[in-house]
Amino acid sequence: MARRVMIKGNEAIAMGAIEAGCRYYFGYPITPQNDIPEYMSAAMPKVGGAFVQAESEVAAINMLLGAAATGARVMTSSSSPGISLKQEGISYLAGSQIPGVIVNMSRSGPGLGGIHPSQGDYFQATRGGGHGDYRTLVLAPSTAQENYDLTMDAFDLADKYRNPVMVLGDALIGQIKEPVELKPYRKKPKPKDWALTGAEGREARLLKSLFLADGELTVHNWMLAKKYKRMQKEVRYEFYRAEDAKMMLVAFGSVGRILKTSVDILRDKGKKVGLLRPITLYPFPDKAIQEAAAKSKLLAVMELNTGQMVEDVKLAAECACPVEFYGRPPGSIPTPDELAKEAMKIWRKGGLK
Numbered sequence: 001m002a003r004r005v006m007i008k009g010n011e012a013i014a015m016g017a018i019e020a021g022c023r024y025y026f027g028y029p030i031t032p033q034n035d036i037p038e039y040m041s042a043a044m045p046k047v048g049g050a051f052v053q054a055e056s057e058v059a060a061i062n063m064l065l066g067a068a069a070t071g072a073r074v075m076t077s078s079s080s081p082g083i084s085l086k087q088e089g090i091s092y093l094a095g096s097q098i099p100g101v102i103v104n105m106s107r108s109g110p111g112l113g114g115i116h117p118s119q120g121d122y123f124q125a126t127r128g129g130g131h132g133d134y135r136t137l138v139l140a141p142s143t144a145q146e147n148y149d150l151t152m153d154a155f156d157l158a159d160k161y162r163n164p165v166m167v168l169g170d171a172l173i174g175q176i177k178e179p180v181e182l183k184p185y186r187k188k189p190k191p192k193d194w195a196l197t198g199a200e201g202r203e204a205r206l207l208k209s210l211f212l213a214d215g216e217l218t219v220h221n222w223m224l225a226k227k228y229k230r231m232q233k234e235v236r237y238e239f240y241r242a243e244d245a246k247m248m249l250v251a252f253g254s255v256g257r258i259l260k261t262s263v264d265i266l267r268d269k270g271k272k273v274g275l276l277r278p279i280t281l282y283p284f285p286d287k288a289i290q291e292a293a294a295k296s297k298l299l300a301v302m303e304l305n306t307g308q309m310v311e312d313v314k315l316a317a318e319c320a321c322p323v324e325f326y327g328r329p330p331g332s333i334p335t336p337d338e339l340a341k342e343a344m345k346i347w348r349k350g351g352l353k
Contacts, residue, residue, distance in 0.1 A: 095209025245274030
């Protein structure tokens, strides 16, 4: 039976992972996600699992790869520059078709930047991030509840596609404290007939990302490409007060959360403004963007960066309507009133009444 508790967003991720059957966690401390390894260090032994603080982010992702290859449900977490160090290992996971969950509670950059909330890791998350021609599924929560729910979903998706899945939040989503309904995990994970469990009584199995025979890598990459196309059915998004919107705001994660109040403010002023919030950043909700572009006269993308998701929105809209952008580099969190004012500037610029 579900129970309701008041917890931090980071703790919700840890609790969702354990509920989904994660029994091995490998990480390395970095602000603002340290609540996750702190929680895991205490909770993992209680459920028969193992917590390992690796000597580096590079070590952590490779430990994850080794444990996940045995069929275990495994997670690592970090923040921005730490995720950068994990990119080679994430590429190996994708190339070897080994599932794993990677959490990025992002902070500001580039470089060491700062510890403020930022959405500057969008390109890194949605373009693969490491070397090679590959993709990771990317889930973008906007509440502590979604941190819990989407982390459980991340493990299912990772196993379903034998692929790494990233949960992309930020310092705001990780540090916020709010009620979360702890729903029990009721699914039964399927047996993994690819896992390395010892070859006694069966043929040996091989997990690898190195393909040197003539044409072998070509075949492998086309197979992966077909898998990424199948992932398109996992698209998730949310429309908010969008039925008759003349201008559709588009935002993910923390900004999408704040903009709901901004939309309410503008609606109270008689402005027909709605919100489209992508929940999966890969696969991206292209059809939802196209639907919004066909019904609205203007799309306005808002992000805590200098312009990243706006490129995907423009591509998806296919010139059906103008696409404007407002960016807020990290350093402060915009209020609903501030974003409402910026939205009104775009509204007037677009000649809407």
